[in-house]
Amino acid sequence: MRTVRTLTAALLAGAAALTVAGTASADTSAASPSPSSSPSSAKDEAAPTEAGTSFRTAAAFRPGQQATAGASTGDYLYWALPVDAQQRLSVKATVTLPEAKGRHGASTWQLDVYDGLRRHQPCTYGTQTRAAAREAASVELSCTLRTVRAGAEQWANDPLPGSYYVRLTVVDVPEEDLGLPVRAAVEASVKEAGGSYAVDGALSTPLVPATVTGSLREPEDGWSGGWWSDRWIWTAAGGVLAALAGILGYSLTRGPGRPSQVPPRA
Structure with a gap:
């Protein structure tokens, strides 16, 4: 006995x-955000004040920064940022609209997110498309993706580590309002999902196209730097x-x- x-x-x-x-x-992981998502480290680099007009010219920024741009109603605005495995990306966008007296009707805006292969990634939650009344001063949109996986089958559309593109544009607006000036602000954050989303295997090379390699830096702890999990x-x-x-x-x-x-x- x-x-x-x-x-x-x-x-x-x-x-x-x-x-x-x-x-x-788990508490330490939750209390200590990833270096790539730390607002203090992101502020060390200046956030872009202009947006690209295509995937090839997307303006690069980091999670924790707020990218801004002046544009005309009807323009396509593009930004790009790095996201690593076991991270869940959330993007928020705010569009400041022209004065109501100069507009002819309501407008509908849309926020889309694409991965490094330019595959459209669905939002798990958030308001991806929103209509703004004629008298509205601004419109806000948001999109949260699925957790980025370290690897996936070739036929799958799972989000993988690499660059992610954010596209903002108006999808419905009176023709007379096309060309009116607007102001856009986009910010992103990443949340470490932990070992419950960890999978065996890893992507050999992050999905970072050569067109943005020069301007889009890797996460500060390197790609797949957070390999350790609970x-x-x-x-x-x-x-x-x-x-x-x-x-x-x-x-x-x-x-x-x-x-x-x-x-x-x-």
């Missing part, structure tokens, strides 16, 4: 220690607990103080 009590205490102590370690790791902790915890449970089960099955069977002498 002493052996059983000792193993039971060790089992409980090991489970408690691993649970505390996992919780502390998935490793819980995998190790499961192995330790399984081993302790096996030892405990063997001790209970053998029974306390059972004498060994000694064959009788001839």
